[in-house]
Structures are given as C-alpha cells and as structure tokens.
Amino acid sequence: MNAVKFLFAAYVATWVIHIFYISTIVRRLSRLRQQLKELSRGK
Amino acid sequence: MTSFWAVLSATLVKDIRLEWRSKDALNSMLFFSLLVVVIFVFSFDPLAEESRHIVGGLVWVAFLFAAVVALNQTWARELRNQVLDAYRVSPAPSNALFLAKSVGNFLFVSVLEALMTPLFIVFYNLHVLGPAWQLIPIALLGTWALVVNGTFFAAMSLRTRNREIMLPLLLFPISIPAVLGMVAGTTAVLTGENSAHFYIVLLLTYDVVFTTASLGLFGTILHAE
Amino acid sequence: MKRLFPILSIVTVILLAYALYLALVVAPTDALQGDVYRIIYYHVPSAWTAFLLFFINFVASVRYLARSKPSTETAAKWIAIAIGVVGFIAPFLPPVRKLIPAGMEPGAVATTIVLIPVLYFVVGKLFPGDRLDVLAVTSAEVGVVFCTIVLVTGPLWARPVWGIWWAPGDIRLTSTLVMWLIYVSYLLLRRFSSSAQTQMLAAALAVFGALDVPLVYLSIWFFRTQHPQPVIGGGGTMDPRMLHVLLFSWMAFLLFGFLVCWSRFRLELLRREVEQAHAMESLAGAGVSSATSLPLSRSTR
Numbered sequence: 001m002n003a004v005k006f007l008f009a010a011y012v013a014t015w016v017i018h019i020f021y022i023s024t025i026v027r028r029l030s031r032l033r034q035q036l037k038e039l040s041r042g043k
Numbered sequence: 044m045t046s047f048w049a050v051l052s053a054t055l056v057k058d059i060r061l062e063w064r065s066k067d068a069l070n071s072m073l074f075f076s077l078l079v080v081v082i083f084v085f086s087f088d089p090l091a092e093e094s095r096h097i098v099g100g101l102v103w104v105a106f107l108f109a110a111v112v113a114l115n116q117t118w119a120r121e122l123r124n125q126v127l128d129a130y131r132v133s134p135a136p137s138n139a140l141f142l143a144k145s146v147g148n149f150l151f152v153s154v155l156e157a158l159m160t161p162l163f164i165v166f167y168n169l170h171v172l173g174p175a176w177q178l179i180p181i182a183l184l185g186t187w188a189l190v191v192n193g194t195f196f197a198a199m200s201l202r203t204r205n206r207e208i209m210l211p212l213l214l215f216p217i218s219i220p221a222v223l224g225m226v227a228g229t230t231a232v233l234t235g236e237n238s239a240h241f242y243i244v245l246l247l248t249y250d251v252v253f254t255t256a257s258l259g260l261f262g263t264i265l266h267a268e
Numbered sequence: 269m270k271r272l273f274p275i276l277s278i279v280t281v282i283l284l285a286y287a288l289y290l291a292l293v294v295a296p297t298d299a300l301q302g303d304v305y306r307i308i309y310y311h312v313p314s315a316w317t318a319f320l321l322f323f324i325n326f327v328a329s330v331r332y333l334a335r336s337k338p339s340t341e342t343a344a345k346w347i348a349i350a351i352g353v354v355g356f357i358a359p360f361l362p363p364v365r366k367l368i369p370a371g372m373e374p375g376a377v378a379t380t381i382v383l384i385p386v387l388y389f390v391v392g393k394l395f396p397g398d399r400l401d402v403l404a405v406t407s408a409e410v411g412v413v414f415c416t417i418v419l420v421t422g423p424l425w426a427r428p429v430w431g432i433w434w435a436p437g438d439i440r441l442t443s444t445l446v447m448w449l450i451y452v453s454y455l456l457l458r459r460f461s462s463s464a465q466t467q468m469l470a471a472a473l474a475v476f477g478a479l480d481v482p483l484v485y486l487s488i489w490f491f492r493t494q495h496p497q498p499v500i501g502g503g504g505t506m507d508p509r510m511l512h513v514l515l516f517s518w519m520a521f522l523l524f525g526f527l528v529c530w531s532r533f534r535l536e537l538l539r540r541e542v543e544q545a546h547a548m549e550s551l552a553g554a555g556v557s558s559a560t561s562l563p564l565s566r567s568t569r
C-alpha cells in the first residue's frame with residue numbers, strides 16, 4: 001500500500017538521524033583521546 | 044553615584060548626536076529601506092487581488108531586515124572606540140546603558156519605518172478598511188519587540204566570530220511570535236476582516252516579558268568574562 | 269560505573285527492538301488511517317523526549333545563571349519551592365480545576381508541575397558548578413536531534429493522512445519548528461562565541477528561548493482560531509492497547525536518549541580536559557610554571 005511507504009521512510013529516517021549523530025560523537029571522542037595521548041606523550 | 048536617568052539620557056543624546064553628525068549610517072539605511080520596498084514591489088504584484096492580504100507581511104519583513112542592518116551598526120561603533128570596556132568598568136548601571144541603546148535603536152528604526160510606510164502606501168495603493176488607529180499600537184509595540192531583543196542579541200553577538208550573521212540567527216527564531224502578532228494584526232486592520240485586539244495584547248505581553256528579561260540579564264551579558 | 273554503559277546499551281537495544289515489534293505487529297491497525305498511523309510510535313516519543321531535554325536545558329541554564337550571585341541563588345531556590353507548593357495544591361482547588369482542559373486529571377497536572385522543582389534540585393545536586401553548563405549543552409544538542417526527528421516524521425505522517433506535507437496552523441508541529449530554530453541558534457551561539465563568555469551568554473539565550481515557547485504557542489493558537497484550518501482527524505481518546513505501546517516506546521526511547529546524553533556528556537568533559545591540557549602546554553611553553561592545575565571554571569585573564 002502506498003501509505004506504508006511513508007511509515008517505512010519515517011522509521012528509516014529516524015534511525016539514520018540517530019546513527020549519524022552517534023557516529024559524530026564517536027568520531028569526536030576518538031579524536032580527542034588521540035589528542036590527549038599526544039599531549040601526555042609530549043610532556 | 045550616577046543616577047539611572049542621567050546615564051540613560053546622556054547615552055541617548057550622545058548616540059543621537061553622533062548619528063546626526065555622521066549621517067553615514069542613516070543615509071545608507073534610508074536608501075537600503077527604499078531598495079527593499081522596490082524589490083518587494085517587483086516581486087509581489089501590487090495589482091493582484093490578494094495584495095491587501097499579504098502587504099502586512101511584506102511591510103513587516105521589510106522592517107525586520109532594515110532593523111537588523113541598523114542594529115548591527117549601533118554596537119559596532121561602541122566596539123571601535125572601546126567604549127564598551129569603559130562602560131563595563133564604570134559604576135553606571137548597565138540597565139541604563141541598555142535602555143539608552145534600545146531607545147536609540149527604536150528611534151532609528153522608527154525613522155526608517157516612517158520612510159518605508161508611505162512608499163508601501165503609494166506602491167500598493169493601500170487604504171485601510173479596519174480601524175486605522177490600531178496600526179499605531181501595533182507599530183509601536185512591534186518595533187519595540189524587534190528592537191529590545193535585537194539590542195540584547197546584538198550585544199551578545201559582539202564577541203562572536205561571525206558577528207553580523209549571528210544577530211539575525213539569534214533574533215529571528217525568538218521573534219516569531221511577535222512577527223506573527225505584527226503581521227496578523229496589521230493584516231487584520233488593513234483588511235478589516237477580523238479584530239487585531241488579541242494581537243495587540245500578544246505584542247504587549249511579548250514586550251513586557253522580553254523587556255524584563257533583557258533588563259534582568261543585560262548586566263550578566265555585559266560582565267560575562 | 270564503566271561496565272554500566274555497555275550493559276545499559278544492550279538493554280536499550282533489546283527494548284527498542286521489542287518496541288519496534290510492538291509498534292509494527294502487536295498494536296492494532298487504526299480504523300481511519302490504516303497502518304501509517306504507526307509513525308506515532310516514533311513521532312510522539314521523540315517529541316516528548318525532546319521537550320524533556322529542552323526543559324532540562326532550561327533548568328540547568330537558570331541554575332547556572334543563578335549561581336553567579338548568592339542572592340540570586342537563594343531567590344531561585346525559593347521560587348522553585350514556591351512553584352512546587354503552589355503546583356501541588358492549586359490543581360485541586362475548584363477555581364483552578366475548572367481551567368484544566370478536559371481529559372486531564374488534576375493529579376496528573378499537580379505531579380507534572382511538582383516535577384519542576386524536583387528537577388531543579390536534582391539537577392543542582394547531580395551537576396555541581398560547571399557541570400551545569402556541560403549538562404546544558406548536552407541536553408540542547410541531543411534535544412535538537414530528537415526534535416529533528418519530530419520534524420521529519422511529522423510531515424511524513426501528514427502527507428499520506430491529510431494530503432499535505434505541512435499545515436501552517438498545526439500548532440504542535442509549528443511550535444516544534446520554532447523550538448528547533450531556537451535551540452539550533454543556541455548551539456550556533458555556543459559554537460561561534462569565544463570560550464570565555466560562552467557559558468553565560470548561552471544560559472541567557474536559553475532563558476529567552478524558554479520564555480518564548482509559551483508565547484509561540486499562544487500566538488499560533490489564536491492565529492488558528494481566526495483562519496480556517498484543514499480538518500484534522502484526531503483528538504478523542506486513544507485505544508488503550510495503542511496507549512500502552514506508545515508509553516513503552518517512549519520508555520525505550522528515553523533510555524536510549526539517556527545513553528546518548530551520557531556519551532555526549534563524557535565527550536564534553538573530555539573536550540574541556542583536552543582544551544585545558546592545550547592551554548597548560550602553551551603556558552609551559554611561555555615559561556610559566558604549570559605546577560598548579562587550572563580550575564575547571566574560567567577565571568578572568
């Protein structure tokens with residue numbers, strides 16, 4: 001049925017957005033941990 | 044101890060005098076306002092049936108853009124001469140400074156509106172079908188709504204990286220209920236189709252809430268370091 | 269504590285999966301809308317979560333502003349208590365009871381209002397000092413994410429059901445849009461202002477934004493009554509089975525949101541730690557002794 005397309009799209013969009021956001025957090029976390037490691041090594 | 048009103052009037056007079064002497068900002072602002080009206084005239088056909096219904100929106104959008112450009116100017120001048128630091132150090136109440144700036148901006152923007160309004164009337168062949176006197180409180184309250192928040196956010200944006208764009212970014216979302224009130228109220232009076240009474244009350248409430256909030260928090264903004 | 273996060277993550281995934289099953293399979297099909305209505309099980313919990321997060325941001329911002337002076341801190345504390353006491357008693361008094369919209373229990377209203385001071389004190393206890401600001405940015409950012417989902421799923425629901433993507437008078441979706449704009453501008457302010465003032469400025473903006481929300485609601489509500497709106501089905505009571513699925517879905521999303529906030533919170537703490545480490549390094553490079561560590565709260569330079 002045509003309308004179910006929208007249901008599917010809504011659910012997919014929700015998780016795409018959530019996964020995108022979580023991946024930005026993960027990316028920033030790993031980058032910061034690396035920076036911290038470099039800083040402590042520098043001392 | 045410097046009195047509140049002394050500081051307020053001194054700052055206000057100084058701003059007006061500076062503006063009048065240089066006339067730079069005023070002239071370019073006047074021309075900008077004229078250009079905005081002309082662009083609208085070419086974009087939204089004045090002869091169309093619906094024009095009476097949308098002119099309220101056009102007028103206030105034009106005023107909004109003019110106000111943003113004007114507001115960006117006023118604090119920049121303070122920054123140039125490190126006047127802001129002097130204010131921060133002085134014992135003068137920060138509220139007086141804020142109120143002076145707001146009133147000065149209000150006068151400035153009102154001048155621009157006074158220029159643009161006859162242009163709109165001419166180009167769009169406006170005549171008012173509802174109670175025309177109601178346009179006065181709408182104009183006063185609406186302009187104050189834009190200016191009081193605009194002055195506050197302009198002060199906030201001063202130390203941000205993209206100062207000029209920051210002001211509209213902060214101002215527009217918060218102003219949405221006021222803009223709705225101004226536009227719907229103006230349209231109501233122009234078309235005579237419904238009462239602007241609620242919108243005037245809405246604008247009054249908005250003004251009271253945000254004037255209080257701005258006065259309350261301006262000291263924090265000024266001294267935030 | 270470290271092991272709690274992975275455990276909760278697994279629990280969350282299970283709950284979300286079960287919620288999905290409930291939403292798609294167990295919940296009965298709507299008589300009017302068919303299966304499309306099941307968007308509600310993602311749309312509404314996201315909205316409630318977003319509003320809760322924005323409210324937490326407001327509370328954290330107010331507390332952060334209040335702590336600049338002891339007098340304001342005491343004043344805020346007493347205002348919170350007053351709200352709690354009044355909010356607990358008022359809904360049960362006859363004149364106030366009449367004002368409560370039909371369908372809402374006075375007890376429910378009282379509990380919701382009492383949550384305000386409860387949240388105020390809980391937030392203050394759990395997030396001392398600068399952590400208030402970390403909470404503020406966390407709740408705003410995650411709130412924007414959930415709010416985005418509301419704004420995406422909303423039109424996707426509206427189009428097949430009402431035939432239009434967006435109804436300008438739809439008070440809920442329109443006020444959600446304005447809230448989204450306000451909090452995005454809040455995040456932009458945080459990004460573009462230099463770090464010394466950011467926290468105070470952002471807290472002030474958060475207060476402005478929160479004050480604006482009821483005005484937004486009021487303005488759209490009145491605008492609606494004056495302009496003919498598309499007839500939108502809805503209102504009336506919900507099938508209890510649907511309600512149960514909705515609440516379970518919300519619970520799952522709340523837990524999920526909590527974990528996301530926890531991660532974002534940790535990220536922010538780490539970011540500030542790295543920032544400090546950088547600062548100390550440049551100080552050391554300039555020949556200044558770095559024996560003492562800088563306090564987490566900024567002092568004037």
